Amino acid sequence: MRLSSKTTTLLALAALIALAPLFFPSSYYFRVGSLIFVNGLAVTGLVVLTGYAGQISLGHAGFVGIGAYACALAPVHLGLNPIAAAVVGAALSGGIAWLVGRPILRLKGYYLAVASLGFGALVSMVLANEAQVTGGPDGMTVPDPGLRALLKSAGLDLSNSAFWYxxxxxxxxxxxxxxxxxxxxxxxxxxxxxxxxxxxxRTVGVDVAGFKLRAFVISAFYASLSGSLLALQNKFITPDVAGYMHSIELVTMTVLGGAGSVLGAICGAMILTTLPQVLTVFQEYEQVMLGLVMMLVMIFMRDGLLPSLSRKIRGRGK
Amino acid sequence: MPELMQFLLSGVTVGAVYALVALGFTIIYNASDVVNFAQGEFVMLGGMFTVFAFEAGLPLPLAALLAIIATAAIGVALNKLAIEPARGAPVVSLIIITIGASILIRGLTQIAFDKQLHRFPAFSGDAPIQIVGATMLPQSLWVIAGALAIFVGLWLFFTRTLTGRAVLATANNRIAAQLVGINTKYVMTLSFALSAAIGALAGVLVTPITLTGYDIGIALALKGFAAAMLGGMGNPKGALVGGLLLGVIEALTAGYLSSQYKDAAAFVIILAVLFAMPQGLFGRQSTDRV
Amino acid sequence: MSLLQIEGLGIDFGGLRAVHDVSFSLGAGEIVSVIGPNGAGKTTLFNMISGVYRPEHGRVRLAGEDVTGIEPHLLARRGLSRTFQNLQIFQAMTVLENAIAGHHLHEKGPVLADLLSLPSSRRRAAEAEASARMLLDRVGLGRAEAQEAGSLSYGALKRLEIARALALKPRVLLLDEPAAGCNAVETEEIDRLIAEVAAEGVAILLVEHDMKMVMRISNHIVVLDHGEKIAEGAPAKVSRDPRVIEAYLGPQVRETADAHG
Structure with missing residues (x-):
């Protein structure tokens, strides 16, 4: 039987994740790897919103922030396990997305961009300003969910970074x-x-507003869980995760790799997450490189890296 | 009400800068349907170039003039190197290209100059003036007068000159403009130059008050973008009203409610306006043709 | 009984009367054509009937129910579907997926089932796919199913739109210039397809410029000029109506006279 493209994609992704550690010279690479996965998760949600449904959001870091702070706050105030807190955070993000999405998604193009940007900005401002709850710009610590200890008692002892990877x-x-x-x-x-x-x-019966809203809520779930994962593995969180720059990074990752394909967008997440790590040596030039990559890819590969490259390869095969 | 007057005056000063940034957005949007997120960087460049030309010993007016010309040249380069080759790309791609450009410009500025905040002396000294019980820096008057002069000048340009009308015609209908012999590529170049020069001038005017540094561009671009959308993208009158409104709302929120949430107030108002009027205050209603 | 009833429908665009006080009705299995010179308001009329524009005056009744100004996706549920004068194809999807998309109302279900790819979701999709394949065969696009829709010829896209509209199993079908830009062979195919669909009891409202086709297949013709109905009736009667001849030929006659004068 011929494997469907879905199965192939999933197998390739799983194999890559499982085998990559064989080539890791140090535990630092586990750390970079898990960052890629965290961003990859948020970006996969944006594939649903932007790649499938064609809607722009410049405020999804707001949901990342909600997910992240849920893991920091719910254990303290509600006595929840941080993993349960992540689920609560996702539900909260989904609920907020449902409420905010209705009016926002009536807008199109640049108007949608500015409205979503405004939403993201509001979330990050609340997180930064309500210092008595969120610790303000200094951030706050996130409790350990105890999963690693659980595995250890079951006989599987992983290093912290390997576990989160x-x-x-x-x-x-x-x-x-x-x-x-x-x-x-x-x-x-x-x-x-x-x-x-x-x-x-519309004429074939699609409730356009309803389906846009579904995509928005789904992508908010993804972003929120991505924020929770980040908070849990960093054990510390600041309002920066909800900031404008993080929203931009997420959209860029999505579109850079190819918004239409999950694998492409995850590649985008990989490139943009590793770039700063590679460039730490030339820290001065980090922004220059990032800006250049964003511009060049979008000018010369409009559909994103992966779709453009695969088209080129297929074109050569003919 | 000296207090209210004080807030209004500072709101109008800041609002004038937002209006100029919004105007820059509008000019480029009209010529090319692109929202240029690097617009804030033009303001930053205007201030930075002036600072360094001035510190190198040039007289201030000459330094400012050079800064405006240099920024306009960068605007033209941005159009030629990044926007023209991407003609017809989807909105998301264009957003990323111009955000990429803004990050690039910021990065280069930081390498070429430094990460410090800078200023140069105010044009007419720093002695505050008293207006109806409120105090005001003379430089604020320069900012407000400069913004007014630019709006009047542009209005004359667009309505009284052939080139200006060509730009308007291109904004209305690119293909029709091409058919009647307007060089739309030239119009785009001109729009980028104009918009960059306006941004740079705003930077020159406001630096003595707010200081300048390599990273002031993002916040300005966001506020200017929001102001332009508030007024209705593509409408210069909307840019003026949107900018001033945003500045005043921010100042009043900072004064009466909370300075931490002054930026929030702006975004709340924008969301409210967009929900009620999806095309902004002065935007054109669009009907889908099928 | 008439399936679709149009009563005094009208709309203005910025003070300009686009359509004014148009009434007619359409029964099951009937083919009614709306004709008229360019700019007579035919597509605007279609857009009002199909819920794309909200009419300012008048009523639209579907099987007796007042459906004036309700949203297109709700009209689709009540069995009204349409095609577009300037194609509205889902370009990035394959031909087959375009046809499946027409089955949206039959295949949609809970999002969660779709996310988890539950058997119920797969079954819905598979049923829609089977039906879509049959429709594509019917319009002669069976062999093109795997192609990206954007790569089809104009005539093929017109047929794909008809297939997508038929997927709803409509009671009323609005076709906006289905044969425009098609060659003689393609026109004949579309012609035959329309007659077949009508024979199954679907009420068809047609806008078309190909007069031969209109005269051949219509049961009834409505003539619009400057947004108003100037005549209606059987093809033979309408084609002899002096007002219709004037609406079509009047300006031309004058133009010729001007050219000679």
């Missing part, structure tokens, strides 16, 4: 699986249809 990796594969399922499903088809032509989607 594996954990984030598994969450990412699950996230990618869900997003790929969605692509070929009736919902995914409706989203891609309204991306192609809203008026035609």
């Amino acid at each position: 594996a954990f984030s990796g598994i969450v990412l594969v699950i996230g990618a699986w869900l997003a790929l399922n969605l692509y070929h499903s009736p919902t995914g088809r409706a989203l891609r249809a309204l991306h192609g032509s809203e008026v035609a989607a």
